[in-house]
């Protein structure tokens with residue numbers, strides 16, 4: 001019981017102390033102050049008025065930045081908030097002292113109210129962006145919780161009692177009305193209905209269910225009342241393992257550090273060294289008695305040297321990276337994942353739908369002895385008629401083309417990675433993986449082991465009727481991508497639910513030496529987790545439902561998708577293309593991205609430093625603010641131009 005509740009409880013509220021709303025309204029307020037200061041400076045209003053505007057900006061807008069800066073300093077982090085708070089603060093103090101002291105401080109008497117205000121405004125904007133990104137992840141987590149059934153109707157004798165879904169135990173009987181979500185995995189004991197199982201099996205069409213059918217927690221009962229025997233508590237249900245993987249993945253992601261924070265410490269150090277150096281030099285030449293008078297130059301360099309363009313140094317490149325990728329039908333949902341891709345040790349490729357198109361075609365029909373081809377086809381086509389997905393689509397198309405007679409299906413279960421189990425009239429049909437049939441005591445054919453393509457075995461009432469082979473084609477670029485990944489030193493492994501021979505054929509075509517075959521969807525995820533536990537960085541490239549947990553458990557997940565997977569929100573990269581060529585781009589782009597960001601930071605620091613130095617060199621410079629602000633904005637433009645390079649997908 002205690003274990004159940006820990007799994008179900010919401011993720012701990014991460015270190016998101018300030019909501020983005022707080023940044024949003026402060027950003028707009030601060031922009032207004034900025035305009036007012038600019039207006040006052042242009043029309044030479046009194047210094048006291050400008051000081052009041054500046055003070056209000058600090059009290060009402062910069063307060064969040066200062067508070068989070070204090071927290072960061074306390075924790076020994078020299079974050080972006082620390083940099084902006086210190087520099088904008090220095091500028092404000094400098095400008096205030098110059099407004100009220102009769103003897104001006106040593107330094108260009110440039111009005112820094114405007115510039116420090118600009119730093120505050122841009123700082124708020126950047127922090128708002130970052131917190132919003134984290135909040136979005138939170139919203140997704142909340143949304144996934146909506147799928148979680150909250151309560152169930154437990155049958156006690158002839159009565160019902162509403163209980164929390166996580167209180168249900170194996171063997172309990174529950175009553176489910178139409179329109180309700182199932183509270184646990186189970187087996188239908190009474191009633192007939194159709195269930196929307198998209199959440200678990202990916203089947204878009206409702207699945208018909210009757211006594212003996214399997215049902216899953218979280219799926220939606222659509223048409224009639226049913227009684228279900230609980231076979232698995234909610235905490236151990238299929239839905240829960242997906243939700244659990246999603247939450248763990250989000251937690252992992254929320255720990256990523258923004259590039260802005262990573263560089264801010266260095267910029268701050270540089271500024272302190274420059275300002276401190278000049279200050280020391282002045283003390284040396286003017287004498288220590290002048291410490292207060294000379295302090296001006298320290299404050300000035302700290303404030304004017306802090307590049308406003310720094311805010312954009314990391315934002316622009318990732319924005320353009322995303323846009324460039326989107327134009328090529330790649331949706332990078334998590335830019336930080338690019339770093340993981342670059343550092344990955346192992347890359348797993350799923351076979352059907354990922355390395356191959358996943359557009360299967362029935363290539364062979366092999367009836368068992370004394371069974372006609374018709375019989376075999378009629379049986380499997382009846383079982384698959386309401387199923388979708390690559391296997392069922394191919395079989396249904398083939399049946400239609402060959403005018404195969406189809407029996408009405410009473411109910412069916414889709415078992416991800418295994419196959420389909422259906423009831424037609426009195427007959428029970430199984431269509432799926434060879435091992436799955438063997439496990440149920442059905443003897444299949446020895447010929448199957450030599451099939452070089454995906455196989456679906458068919459049985460009716462425990463009797464093997466034969467099998468079908470389905471062919472698929474490698475996506476263009478598969479070979480090239482594998483070769484490139486190998487040249488980058490990555491271990492490439494093919495992982496598939498199909499048999500050894502058919503996986504081997506595709507592996508060879510793609511140039512992959514390592515493979516895992518006959519793997520169940522659950523095992524895929526375990527293989528990924530185990531490798532990660534050994535300290536490896538693992539990337540999963542997959543498609544659709546069977547791979548979702550493996551995709552979520554990996555350090556980064558890339559999914560090939562036609563866009564109807566409900567779990568797509570949670571995958572790092574979505575590829576909506578026919579070829580595999582851009583996959584290698586995803587693994588190499590991070591290097592370029594980092595280079596461009598580093599160059600942006602360098603450009604911003606150098607150019608802004610030059611402007612500040614120019615002002616210091618031309619002391620006193622009473623109306624230098626247009627140069628400082630104009631210069632900084634010009635640097636923003638240069639950073640922008642440098643970042644546009646990321647648009648190009650090589």
Ligand SMILES: Nc1ncnc2c1ncn2[C@@H]1O[C@H](COP(=O)(O)OP(=O)(O)OP(=O)(O)O)[C@@H](O)[C@H]1O
Nearest residue numbers: 351352391392417418419431432433455496497546
């Ligand atoms: N609709 C279906 N009808 C019959 N059999 C099916 C169906 N779906 C899957 N199977 C069986 O399950 C096996 C594995 O399915 P599937 O290819 O979807 O798994 P996977 O783990 O995603 O592997 P892959 O790497 O090939 O994508 C298939 O080879 C097939 O025998």
Ligand SMILES: [Zn+2]
Nearest residue numbers: 350352353543
């Ligand atoms: Zn697949």
